[in-house]
Amino acid sequence: MEKESTLDRILRRGAAAPRNEFDGDQLDLEARESLRRVAGLSTELQDISDVEYRQLRLEKVVLIGTWGSGTLTDAENSLRELAALAETAGADVLDGLLQRRSMPDPATYLGKGKAKELHDLVKSLGADTVIANAELAPSQRRALEDVVKVKVVDRTAIILDIFAQHAKSREGKAQVELAQLEYLLPRLRGWGESMSRQAGGQAAGGMGIGSRGPGETKIELDRRRINTKMAKLRRDIAAMKSARDTKRSQRQKSNVPQVAIAGYTNAGKSSILNRLTKAGVLVENALFATLDPTVRQHETPDGRQYTIADTVGFVRQLPHQLVEAFRSTLEEISHANLIVHVVDATDPDVLGQIRTVHEVVAEVEASAIPELIVFNKADLVSEEDQIRLRGLVPGSLLVSARTGLGIAELETAIAASLPKPDIEFVGVVPYSRGDLVSRAHLAGRVVSTDYVEAGTKLHAFVKPDLAAELEEAKQS
Ligand SMILES: Nc1nc2c(ncn2[C@@H]2O[C@H](COP(=O)(O)OP(=O)(O)OP(=O)(O)O)[C@@H](O)[C@H]2O)c(=O)[nH]1
Numbered sequence: 312m313e314k315e316s317t318l319d320r321i322l323r324r325g326a327a328a329p330r331n332e333f334d335g336d337q338l339d340l341e342a343r344e345s346l347r348r349v350a351g352l353s354t355e356l357q358d359i360s361d362v363e364y365r366q367l368r369l370e371k372v373v374l375i376g377t378w379g380s381g382t383l384t385d386a387e388n389s390l391r392e393l394a395a396l397a398e399t400a401g402a403d404v405l406d407g408l409l410q411r412r413s414m415p416d417p418a419t420y421l422g423k424g425k426a427k428e429l430h431d432l433v434k435s436l437g438a439d440t441v442i443a444n445a446e447l448a449p450s451q452r453r454a455l456e457d458v459v460k461v462k463v464v465d466r467t468a469i470i471l472d473i474f475a476q477h478a479k480s481r482e483g484k485a486q487v488e489l490a491q492l493e494y495l496l497p498r499l500r501g502w503g504e505s506m507s508r509q510a511g512g513q514a515a516g517g518m519g520i521g522s523r524g525p526g527e528t529k530i531e532l533d534r535r536r537i538n539t540k541m542a543k544l545r546r547d548i549a550a551m552k553s554a555r556d557t558k559r560s561q562r563q564k565s566n567v568p569q570v571a572i573a574g575y576t577n578a579g580k581s582s583i584l585n586r587l588t589k590a591g592v593l594v595e596n597a598l599f600a601t602l603d604p605t606v607r608q609h610e611t612p613d614g615r616q617y618t619i620a621d622t623v624g625f626v627r628q629l630p631h632q633l634v635e636a637f638r639s640t641l642e643e644i645s646h647a648n649l650i651v652h653v654v655d656a657t658d659p660d661v662l663g664q665i666r667t668v669h670e671v672v673a674e675v676e677a678s679a680i681p682e683l684i685v686f687n688k689a690d691l692v693s694e695e696d697q698i699r700l701r702g703l704v705p706g707s708l709l710v711s712a713r714t715g716l717g718i719a720e721l722e723t724a725i726a727a728s729l730p731k732p733d734i735e736f737v738g739v740v741p742y743s744r745g746d747l748v749s750r751a752h753l754a755g756r757v758v759s760t761d762y763v764e765a766g767t768k769l770h771a772f773v774k775p776d777l778a779a780e781l782e783e784a785k786q787s
């Protein structure tokens with residue numbers, strides 16, 4: 312029997328939670344009640360500020376989040392997603408808390424009082440790590456750690472950790488490592504202090520040069536090592552990118568249209584690729600199962616060849632270090648003729664999911680590429696919801712990679728959006744239709760022209776509509 316996932320537990324709890332409307336007067340009361348349990352995460356992970364840090368090894372964790380603008384449901388969904396991320400990273404989520412406050416506390420993320428409550432909760436549950444649903448400033452993380460007395464990590468660290476666990480290819484590993492080091496650099500313990508102390512050393516009365524202990528020396532050394540390593544990784548990634556570019560330009564030269572499957576993590580992108588091409592790509596109910604793009608050959612129902620690529624999934628608040636590091640991989644998307652954008656139909660916030668994907672697509676300058684929105688997991692949604700989804704995004708498709716529902720329509724829709732191959736034309740075009748010959752020169756590929764008595768003898772490859780006109784004008 313499948314054990315009930317923490318996510319389910321949280322979902323049940325979320326459903327039972329009161330959903331009062333808010334107004335200013337209620338804020339205090341609500342704030343008092345608003346430390347909502349969600350799920351936890353904590354462990355005896357390596358100090359995140361260790362240079363050698365690779366994996367968090369999370370075990371028993373408590374999640375925390377704040378909730379300012381937006382609805383409670385959004386905040387709960389976001390924390391639920393963090394729970395899924397934490398579990399994917401290998402953590403056991405014990406509990407989760409949401410605090411309502413307009414802004415996270417600059418010092419300790421949660422307010423002082425709530426941080427103390429968190430400490431008590433962590434202690435009573437025996438949790439060993441707290442995960443904050445945000446990217447914490449280094450000082451915030453340390454201050455909160457001082458109060459709760461267990462490790463505190465943030466959402467970015469979790470996502471980086473999952474990527475580190477899942478990266479398979481040399482390129483993927485290098486990209487993740489670069490992102491990790493970028494994240495780590497400003498978080499070396501004591502880095503902030505060492506900087507200010509060095510400055511102080513210049514001024515009279517400050518702690519002098521002699522007061523710089525071995526700690527700082529080590530940190531300086533670590534920083535230098537990290538910077539050197541990052542420079543090397545950037546060079547490696549650039550080299551691998553050029554190999555990828557060569558492969559891609561070969562594909563482009565061969566004139567084979569390219570389709571990229573993009574979408575939120577766990578939406579079922581790999582499942583759809585497998586369904587279409589029997590590619591055998593790893594499918595897993597885990598976030599970021601796919602980090603290395605798989606490219607497969609496929610053909611339309613009418614026999615036209617195209618390539619179809621699986622890509623890394625996206626998530627809300629995708630760490631910018633990762634977008635940077637994975638840019639070359641994401642470029643697979645920006646060179647596509649069509650983006651098949653897979654959306655998990657069971658997500659309570661499909662529009663939010665779509666928006667997140669559009670943001671990343673825009674970052675790799677792929678917004679202008681035609682997009683086909685495909686709601687997947689249709690087998691899990693009611694007929695009512697199916698109608699609602701279709702209404703939500705006109706022109707979208709509803710499929711199930713699991714049952715095969717709608718896959719034939721998807722094949723047809725992909726075929727219809729791909730550029731039609733050029734058609735070969737051989738014939739004599741009367742001089743009165745010189746315009747058609749000009750268009751063939753402009754928009755097609757002309758093999759030869761010869762001027763004969765009846766007109767221009769043309770051999771060319773042109774788009775189907777022009778081919779039809781040429782055929783009509785042709786001298787028999
Ligand atoms: N019920 C149902 N489950 C599906 C369907 N398609 C995919 N799944 C499940 O959803 C989970 C995620 O599927 P993947 O294909 O790995 O998703 P992905 O988008 O490639 O995920 P990442 O690579 O992690 O970003 C797996 O557990 C699949 O079995 C579907 O049509 N119906």
Ligand SMILES: [Mg+2]
Binds near residue numbers: 581582600
């Ligand atoms: Mg995948």
